Amino acid sequence: MSEIVIDKVWQEYGDQIVLENVSLTVASRAFVALVGPSGCGKSTFLRLILGQERPTRGTIRLDGAPLPPEPGAGRGVVFQRYSVFPHLSVLGNVVLGREFSSSRLTGKLFGARRRAAEEEARHLIAEVGLAGAEGKYPAQLSGGMQQRLALAQALIMKPRVLLLDEPFGALDPGIRADIHVLMKRLWNENAMTVVMVTHDMREAFTLATRVVAFERPRDREEEKLRYGATITKDIAIWPPRLAGETSPFSPDWAGPAIRSTGVQA
Structure with missing residues (x-):
């Protein structure tokens, strides 16, 4: 089991709020893609799950227990820049x-x-x-x-949770497609929950069972500098993806291949 429950999490650095009242439950064995504009806190959110940072407010639990205060073997991570020695x-x-x-x-x-x-x-x-x-x-x-080596x-x-921080963004499209096939197979064959940050919407809908969007809900420039991002869309791939299946890309967050599970504000 590897269920992650994020409950009313805020992350602040001095006067800057990066994440604001984020709540999300990631089911065991899910593959969740986090999308959104640059600088909206996706990588910060990933670091919180990894244990590199602690939330200012709120809780994160793994299988019902408080998240360990430091990164451990149960949570693996692959970054965009090759993290090999x-x-x-x-x-x-x-x-x-x-x-x-x-x-x-x-x-x-x-x-x-x-x-x-x-x-x-x-x-x-x-x-x-x-x-x-x-x-x-x-x-x-x-x-x-090198990315295959990092995987x-x-x-x-044997991590229960695998965290991916834009791991394929620097690869050429053809190589990235091959890595996508590999990633889907590894996820199908290993009992782990995957949370991936990506700027590539096609990649999100190709790999994930669920796509979660982070955005800053306030539009004024002075508010953007002060207030944080939260979850504005939470979409499950529909019908549920079976092992080895992919999903059509949906640029408009709607269509026969996906089903909205509600919007958090």
């Missing part, structure tokens, strides 16, 4: 998470435990389409290959 090989990057979680004191595994971790890592590397590249370093990989790096920890 340049001095480690592909295999070393993926094994690293296992080393830190299994041996916090030394950060190293030896003998049978090391062989088991490497075997698991090699399997995952093959799953993301990087078989044969285990000995290469990130600088030797294309952008799409393997996150998934080896």
